[in-house]
Amino acid sequence: MQVGAPVADPLAILPPELVLRVLEFASLPAIASLTAVSKAWHQFIDRTHQDAIYSSKVKASQVPTGCPRDLLSLSDVPTFSRWFENTPSWKSLCQRQTLLARNWASSSPVSRELVLQVGDDPVWRFRADLKRRFIVSTSHSGGLNVTDLDTGQSLWRLPSTLDSDDEDAVRPYAHLEYQDGMAVFDRDGDAVEVWQADLDGAGRGEFRRIAILDHDCQTRGFQLSYWTLCVVSTQGQGFVYDMKQRPPKLITHLDIERDAVGHLDQSEDAVMYSMGSRGYHVYNKASGEFMGILNPSYCTEKYHIRPGLPSLPSASTRPMAAARHRPMQPVSLGPPFSDRMLPIKLEEGPLPLPDDPDHVRNGEDEWGAGMQDGDLFVGVSRAGRVFICSNWRQALQGSRGLAACSAIIECESDGSTFDLGGWLSVRNNRLMFEVQDQIYIVALDGENHIQDVARPLRASYSLYSSSTPQLAVPVSFMALYDDAIMTTYTTLGHRQTPPNAPGGRIFPTKTIRIICLAPDSNASASYPTFSADATASSPVGEGIWSPDQNQAQRSRAMFHLLSMLMDEHDGAGDVVTDEE
Structure with missing residues (x-):
């Protein structure tokens, strides 16, 4: 093709199948720019081939988790806000995905908050079932509760061993694991109980015990995912159960090193045990074969987050987030704020070591909770280090x-809040962890590496784990979801017992804090969109689909890509220029 010659319109010379194939490689902003080039391009993209073009974009994205087969199956994609339900078209779904991703990537994401109190006892562990719309939780004081996610109503509960001799009573500080209607928690002794929802004759949120898995050694921790339950003992033993069988069947008994600290996670084929200062030991779940050690001490690439984050907002500038939900009323998120999540910056190199030789950061580090997500593995240490592999x-x-x-991120810590072994969550190229009463959400790049610290494409930020420093206690569960962040949260609660009960009506407690990042459908000013019926001659408004100042360059680049294919095409078409 002659340099400087007018460019032929690809729509006039290429078969539609080839144009559609090239558009699979185009970004959504580039596609939006093309709809504004001419009426023909608008007709081709937004009318004739809208479903084919935008459905391919949906299926190539990471949000929502799990590609829907069709728009009707979006009801099976669970989110806290139900952000993807009742989506009328693939194009609308692309809009919603991009709005959500843009908010997550912002340095000051707009969020709304709900602080949910479960009874009068502090929450210990909890799991949210977004499909069934309830939360399962255990307590510092014992017992197990199932709470409706939309009304806050108690659906079902088991008593505490402190209040009942019932064989179904649940001990204080019971660890809880959960997967798709199956709950597993530990009991006094060395056994774990397995309970199942949705059984014949059971009400919504009601669980029934299907098994007790007893062990002849001291059990320290367990984890349920991939429909296998992995249990670890301090006495050099591990157990892997097939949870699809009834009752669950022990399929592998592992010989491991002694003195496991109790934290573990698993992939589809492997289980990772935390061994404290010895790192993370990995075993094959089916054969019990030792696969190797993830030892963060070998990691040389280091980054840090500077200490001295802003103090908690005062009551004069922001009302203290008390547990304000009342049971039996619809759950309502608070107003949107853009300063709830504080932006943070990663910097290259380690934090300077303290002068005190006895400081925890100057000694041998102890590694606690670890978690994997596909190829990614993340662990957190007593000294405030986070291992990213x-x-x-x-x-x-x-x-x-x-x-x-691998790389390590260092945060300021004296190790005093690490007694629970740390807690963390990984999802969608992000990791969340707590160090010294601060919750950090760090965005990684698409390959799960640390982003370019000078020019990060997605922001990282921090949250506080309590409404005031006087109430701060370590987080005992946290999780990232497609549209929300959930953590335990210490604040003031409203006692649900009679008014004359001892201790007064307001008391410090540990609640469930839900921070929703889904755009507010009622806040059109904050989250602009544009009409799917806009014509090519109409000006493109502000919002997700707005072509930026590089619209002309994007259009020319797309035409150039298409024109390279035209050289091998025998047909001829009308010649047009960019100005036309």
Whole structure:
């Protein structure tokens, strides 16, 4: 093709199948720009081939988790806000996905908050079932509660061993695991109980016990996912159960190193045990074979988050987030704020070591909770270090493999709040963890590496774990969801017992805090969109689909990409210029 010659309109010379194939590689802003080039392009993209073009974009994205087969199946994609339900078209779904992703990536994301109190006892562990719309939780004081996510109503509960001799009573500080209607928690002794929802004759949110898994050694921790339950003992034993069988069947009994600290996680084929200062030991779940060690001490690439984050907002500038939900009333999120999540910046290099030789950061580090998400593995330590390994299988090949795909983020900590072993969550190229009463959400790049700290494409930020420093206690559960962040949260609660009960009506407690990042459908000024019926001659308004100042360059780049294919096409078409 002659340099400087007019560019032929690809729609006039290429078959539609080839144009559609090229558009699969175009970004959504580029597609939006093309709809404004001419009426023909608008007709091709937004009318004739709208479903084919936008459905391919949906299925190539990460939000929502799990690609829907069709728009009707979006009701099976659980989100806290139901952000993807009742989506009228694939194009509308792309809009919603992009709005949500843009808010997550902002340095000051707009969010709304709900602080949910479960009874009068502090929450210990909890799990949200977004499909069934309830939360399962255990308590500092014992018992198990199932709470409606939309009304706050108690659906079902088991008593505490402090109040009842019933064999179904649940001990204080019971650890809880959950997957799709199955709840597992520990009982006094060395056994774990397995309970199932949705059984014949059971009401909504009602669980029934289907098994007690007893062990002849001291059990320290357990984790349920991939429909396998992995249990770890301090006495050098591990257990893997197939939870699809009734009753659950022990399929592997592992011999592991002694003195496991109790934190563990699993992939589809492997289980990772935390061994404290010895790092994370990995075993094959089916064979029990030792696969290797993830030892963060071999990691040389380091980053840090500077200490001295802003103090908690005062009551004069922001009302203290008390547990304000009342049971039996619809759950209502608070007003949107853009300063609830404080932006943070990662910097290269380690934090300076303290002068005190006895400071926890100057000694041998102890690694606690660890979690994997696909190839990514993340662990947190007593000294405030976070180990990020983008490919844990590669890292198992040795220190060189680990150094090539891992990094450590250091945060200021004295180790005093690490007694629970830390807590964390990983999802959608983000990780969340707590260090010294601060919750950090760090965005990674698309390959789960640390972003370019000078020019990060997505923001990282922090939250406070309590409404006031005087109430701060370590988080005992946190989780990232597609549209929300959920953590335990210490604040003031409203006692639900009679008014004359001892202790008064207002008391410090531990609640469930839900921060929703789904755009507010009623706040059109904050989250602009544009009409799907806009014509090519109409000006493109502000919002998600707005072409930026590079619209002309994007259009020319797309035409150039298409024109490279035209050289091999025998047909001829009308010649047009950009100005036309």
